[in-house]
Amino acid sequence: MTKMKYIYVTALWLFLCLGSATTQANESSLTLKNQQGELFELNQIIGKKPVYLKFWATWCKPCMEQMPHFQHAYEQYGESVDTIAINIDLNDDPSAVEAVKKRFNLTMPIMTDDTAKVAKHYEFRGTPFHVLLDKTGRVIFQGHDADKALDNTLRLLSHDGVVEKPRLLDKESQKVALTLTIPDKGLKAVLYTATWCDWYLADTRPKMAKNCIAAQEQINALTAQGIDTEARVSQLWTDEAAVAEYVEKFKVLHPLYIDHGNDLFISNEVSQVPTLLLYKDAKVIQRVTDFSSPINMLKQ
Structure with a gap:
């Protein structure tokens, strides 16, 4: 197994499971930055209609492979599902983002998570990462693949704005980092x-x-x-x-x-x-x- 495939499979194992619990979003303090450098508050769109957030990076190979699917999903569901392409701003720059936009003729809003707080809020751990919220603001889908599960959830959201059974990250796999100690002297x-x-x-x-x-x-x-x-x-x-x-x-x-x-x-x-x-x-x-x-x- 190649290293790329290894880390991708590992990420899938960490993230994906079927569960009955849901994550209630609280976006009151979460902001993104658009390509013009202007701040955008997520609470402007959350809780009004379904939302599709896709986290990605320009150097992420699976992200590039999924871009045609992402653009197609936006063209198909963009009227009923608010969609944002979120660059994670790690080893990236605006010119590289713009190059990807032109390469794939992306027409959805493209923003940057320049504080990484949005990614943390949605329990992000690796690109590509898809997050879907229903019209009430509940997180009802998290995953990495542009697959049938994602497409089916988008289809259901576009019709009714809600989904009965969420597909979420396994919270039990999350760990807490060790505290960093900086000495007072030396x-x-x-x-x-x-x-x-x-x-x-x-x-x-x-x-x-x-x-x-x-x-x-x-x-x-x-x-x-x-x-x-x-x-x-x-x-x-x-x-x-x-x-x-x-x-x-x-x-x-x-x-x-x-x-x-x-x-x-x-x-x-x-x-x-x-x-x-x-x-x-x-x-x-x-x-x-x-x-x-x-x-x-x-x-x-």
Whole structure:
């Protein structure tokens, strides 16, 4: 099984199950940013008619494969179901988003989750991710595939605005991230990265992939120098097996944990992997995203 297929299947296992419970959305503080840079409040559309939110990234291969289906779904149900294409704003930029829009002739609203709070609210863990809400504002579908289950739910929503049996993420699979401790005195380095960024981005974003490798090599070097270091990896497409494989591949010398919920990524405004935060006496003294040059914290 290829690595891409492995992480995709893992994501499906984490996300999809049939259940009777529903998630009640509360969108009062959730905002997206449109392509003109204007803020859009989700509560403008939630609870009025069904809503289809699709989370995606320009470097996500399955996302690109699904774009024709997404456009077709919008053309078929756009009058009865409010639809938004939500770019997750991780290692992405407006020009890449615009290129995808032109490539697939996308006509639905395209917005960016620049704070990652919308993704967290809807329990997102990997692209592509589909979320459907009924006309009352209940989340009644979550999934990754552009499949018959998604199409049937869209069809039912377009007719009545409600669905009797929801298809939701398995909440029991969710975990809480370990607390990050920053010492009051002294130096600390925290790397924010992903277990897949060195190989999955190798074809579509080769410079980013090389940067991911260099970042891990540099934090290993900082650890060897006696610096207090650790790494947090994004929860996207990641489980403990992927972490173990990453640790073995790069001979990781420091603690490394999954940021379940991506809370630390959000609170530290990390929208690019890798990102290294350097602390001195509990204050951030440097934010590094380019690892082409060696980092020497001992001179700080």
